[in-house]
Amino acid sequence: MIDMKKNNSDKIKELQKKNQENQRKYTKKREDEEKKANQLVHQMVSKIDANPHDYHHYYDLATLLVEGKDYEQAEELLMKALGIFDQSSEDIKDTLKFGLGNVYYAAQEYDRAIKIFQEINDDKLQAEAYIMLAQSYMAKGDNKRAMVFALSAQSTRQKDPAVNEMIGDNLLALGNFSQAAEFYDLVLTAEPQNGRANFNRGLVAMVADEPFESYFKRANQYDPAYFNKGQKKLKDIEKFIQLNGTKKAHDQHGKKD
Structure with a gap:
């Protein structure tokens, strides 16, 4: 035994x-x-x-x-x-x-x-200072001011994926989804394996009712930690889409009446 x-x-x-x-x-x-x-x-x-x-x-x-x-x-x-x-x-x-x-x-x-x-x-050092100012304001949750300095940095760093991603992140936080998509596309043209940018581009695609699965797949492949961390963002966007859909249906119903 x-x-x-x-x-x-x-x-x-x-x-x-x-x-x-x-x-x-x-x-x-x-x-x-x-x-x-x-x-x-x-x-x-x-x-x-x-x-x-x-x-x-x-x-x-x-x-x-x-x-x-x-x-x-x-x-x-x-x-x-x-x-x-x-x-x-x-x-x-x-x-x-x-x-x-x-x-x-x-x-x-x-x-x-x-x-x-x-x-x-x-x-x-001016462009670097603008980048750090944008990051500092982002850390404080002040995306409007962050945008001003991110765009100032971008005036001399138009193809810099880090700067374009920062602008995309600010636009996403401010709810300017279509503009955010443009900047994330610039990032992904330069860095197709950028997991963060793929994830956030996927969020934007969800809002725009575009195909988004491929973005999330690449995000999970290239940056699984960020993908897992971003699940709350994903739920918030899903909630936003549902509320928006309900509001649209309500508005259309109101017009019919």
Whole structure:
């Protein structure tokens, strides 16, 4: 006769052992990543010490600190750099400001990020600043203002799929479905394997009563995480279509009467 208790106990022990091993691997991987990040930070600090008049080193170190979610130190470093390079050319100051704006954006301090990005005038960074302003307003849920800056960025980046997708996302949020479709089509011409754009183009096609299955199929194939996350959006659109259909039927009935 098989001893079921012993059998289950062995399975539990085996599972615990596996979990412990996975935990050890995860901890080791995280420690290795932290060690590597610390080494890179140390290298950048050494570069600043060796050449404190090269603004690139401050920007690069701040970027590393943001990647490590050390926003406070990154902010402190760039504020210090803006003091050091106070008498430098506008493009140097704007580069450091752009870095500072990115720190605030990463830390989800969107109002502070917006204030900094609006101060940037350098031609080479202008489009990037507009993109970050659009993203900051999108993060705040202000799609109308986001659209203004997304379109400003698009004036010099007409074929940039990231910018066109951002415009499509804002138009979708504002309920301008036919216009959103145009921008998603531009994105998919450049990036047919863009799962996000395929999913949102599918939503637009549903509203327009166009074939949409192929878009969702590609979305699920190329970005299953976004596809699964977007199921609430899908339900909201279905609800919108049903309500719209009911309203149309009601209006037509009213006209007949």
